[in-house]
Amino acid sequence: MPSLDVSIxxxxxxxxIMALGIVVDDAIVVGExxxxxxxxxxxxxxxxxxxxxxxxxxxxxxILTSVAAFMPLVFVEGVMGKFIRVIxxxxxxxxxxxxxxxLFVLPAHLSxxxxxxxxxxxxxxxxxxxxxxxxxLARFIKGPxxxxxxxxxxxxxxxxxxxxxxxxxxxxxxxxxxxxxSFMPEVEGDLIKMDxxxxxxxxxxxxxxxxxxxxxxxxxxxxxxxxxxGVEESTLRQLYSVVGSTxxxxxxxxxxxxSGAHLSNVAMLLTPSEERQYPASEIAKRWRQEVGEITGIDxxxxxxxLLHMGANVDVRLAHDDFSTLVQSAKRLKEFxxxxxxxxxxxxxxxxxKKELKIRLKPAARTLGITEEILGRQIRAAFYGAEALRLQxxxxxxxxxxxxxxxxxxxxxxxESMRIRTPDGGEIPLQQAADIxxxxxxxxxxxxxxxxxxxxxxxxxxxxxxxxEILADLQKTILAELTADYPGLxxxxxxxxxxxxxxxxxxxxxxxxxxxxxxxLLAIPFRSYSQPFLIMVAIPFGMVGAVIGHLIMGFSxxxxxxxxIVALSGVVINxxxxxxDQVNRNRREGQDLFQSVINAGVRRFRPILxxxxxxxxxxxxxxxxxxxxxxxxxxxxxxxGFGIMFATGITLLLIPxxxxxxxxxxxxxxxxxxxxxxxxxxxx
Numbered sequence: 001m002p003s004l005d006v007s008i009x010x011x012x013x014x015x016x017i018m019a020l021g022i023v024v025d026d027a028i029v030v031g032e033x034x035x036x037x038x039x040x041x042x043x044x045x046x047x048x049x050x051x052x053x054x055x056x057x058x059x060x061x062x063i064l065t066s067v068a069a070f071m072p073l074v075f076v077e078g079v080m081g082k083f084i085r086v087i088x089x090x091x092x093x094x095x096x097x098x099x100x101x102x103l104f105v106l107p108a109h110l111s112x113x114x115x116x117x118x119x120x121x122x123x124x125x126x127x128x129x130x131x132x133x134x135x136x137l138a139r140f141i142k143g144p145x146x147x148x149x150x151x152x153x154x155x156x157x158x159x160x161x162x163x164x165x166x167x168x169x170x171x172x173x174x175x176x177x178x179x180x181x182s183f184m185p186e187v188e189g190d191l192i193k194m195d196x197x198x199x200x201x202x203x204x205x206x207x208x209x210x211x212x213x214x215x216x217x218x219x220x221x222x223x224x225x226x227x228x229x230g231v232e233e234s235t236l237r238q239l240y241s242v243v244g245s246t247x248x249x250x251x252x253x254x255x256x257x258x259s260g261a262h263l264s265n266v267a268m269l270l271t272p273s274e275e276r277q278y279p280a281s282e283i284a285k286r287w288r289q290e291v292g293e294i295t296g297i298d299x300x301x302x303x304x305x306l307l308h309m310g311a312n313v314d315v316r317l318a319h320d321d322f323s324t325l326v327q328s329a330k331r332l333k334e335f336x337x338x339x340x341x342x343x344x345x346x347x348x349x350x351x352x353k354k355e356l357k358i359r360l361k362p363a364a365r366t367l368g369i370t371e372e373i374l375g376r377q378i379r380a381a382f383y384g385a386e387a388l389r390l391q392x393x394x395x396x397x398x399x400x401x402x403x404x405x406x407x408x409x410x411x412x413x414x415e416s417m418r419i420r421t422p423d424g425g426e427i428p429l430q431q432a433a434d435i436x437x438x439x440x441x442x443x444x445x446x447x448x449x450x451x452x453x454x455x456x457x458x459x460x461x462x463x464x465x466x467x468e469i470l471a472d473l474q475k476t477i478l479a480e481l482t483a484d485y486p487g488l489x490x491x492x493x494x495x496x497x498x499x500x501x502x503x504x505x506x507x508x509x510x511x512x513x514x515x516x517x518x519x520l521l522a523i524p525f526r527s528y529s530q531p532f533l534i535m536v537a538i539p540f541g542m543v544g545a546v547i548g549h550l551i552m553g554f555s556x557x558x559x560x561x562x563x564i565v566a567l568s569g570v571v572i573n574x575x576x577x578x579x580d581q582v583n584r585n586r587r588e589g590q591d592l593f594q595s596v597i598n599a600g601v602r603r604f605r606p607i608l609x610x611x612x613x614x615x616x617x618x619x620x621x622x623x624x625x626x627x628x629x630x631x632x633x634x635x636x637x638x639x640g641f642g643i644m645f646a647t648g649i650t651l652l653l654i655p656x657x658x659x660x661x662x663x664x665x666x667x668x669x670x671x672x673x674x675x676x677x678x679x680x681x682x683x
Contacts, residue, residue: 015090021617048111062573069569072509078501198262201353311456314494341463352440548641563638571646
């Protein structure tokens, strides 16, 4: 870890938990094979050596393919990639160390202790449980499983058709929106944040009044929840608020604090989620409802999500003409109000302070007055003009001449002031210039040399889906705006931009990882076709991941995709083990059908054990309720349920595909004897 610049932190500790079930897979295969040799009557040392050597090649390449599958997560771009890369670095390190342990240390352990066991005459309760379990599993393997496998092999084309139907149904579930996709899962936090922005120039007293009203409503909502549920001790632990500034944000999307009389923030810290009877998001939603609409504010937002990678909906509009931007942003905001479950709609064009806009009249120009002369005289009247400087000891004091304080506070005095002309005359200001009230620009945002404004909104995942809303916006209002305002362009920012960046980099890495896995599988099998059989398990692992999200009630997220990418290397390990056994049986002289049957029967136990240990190793994370674990649960669901579903695919579909491959070889003229002769020559 130090050499990889990884520290012990929350993410790396979760990587250790995630690797619990995966790390023992190779040890189970080696240990189970040694146990099989012990049942043949071999001495402990002989069984340990023969058992380890027999599976050394498939175990080594299964670990290498798992490493190749986790590698794309190291190169994920964007904010997400900065902290997710810790997981593959830790898992890859663990897997490489476990390979050495399982092939050398474990066989050494299993080669000892035989004499004591042989001298025992009376079996212990543990021995009786073991024998009962082993006997029951053996009866299941030789009975129901073997009969069903024979049925699948005999009707292999029906079996593959059924598997394809399951895969298409899973795709339909995701495309049809039954299992929705969101960039980041909503992580239940213990902190609710309120962000209030008044129009710029608002007195701090007015901001404080709105702040006090919002805080009072927040305390009232928490008290109502406690009373309704009979909670004796208040759920509210601490409340921190500021007026005239903002609270500095932490995390990936954090930043520094801002100041201004129009700003106010409130942070409401609740008891831990494990001890609370209701989610923080429910309190935030009700708090927002109780506050209602406050007149005269720019924006008001509430958030309780632990992770924030940007707004759920964030559309950046760009155009050279600022008035066009304002009009298009207004139309977009009005259109967004039609969607259910969408809140806190705002844009990044905050109106500036009130100001007087002064434009010189043509008649004044004829008198020799210029914009510079006009501006200097107005500034001198209200700010002051330097008359002289006095020396007082070591200090120099400026003497400024300007209007009296009472005159400077009155707008009437400004409008009635007189402007001196270059020839010594005077004219009223209203004759020299046009005066109009307006607001200035507090912020001017630019991108690619164009003025831009972002329209943002939050989406309630219980009522709507941000991905579906963005897709609909591009087909409707955004298409209309680009047609109505020539030169107007838009980009999707916020969570959507993070998703695109992460998916693009991970997609490239995943394709390279698939090539690497294919090459690694082709080396031990000395075949171009058999690696394809093994890699067929990858899409069916995705089926298990989607079904797992459906069962657990989670939406697919970016972390779910990370789990599926990592899953691709883990699910092919069992297939590699099975195909290796089929090839070994055929080299020993067994016919094709019997080789496949015997391989399934022989490898059923290690395949089942590795899948179960991986799944139960991930269960603590899947059912974890702490705040810190929430955002990694989708990744654990993808891995755990994907492994379990892929187990059935490995034990039934892979043997079926092997038979279909042999049918194809016979069809193109490669009979079984020719295949065996080619393999013998290669060996």
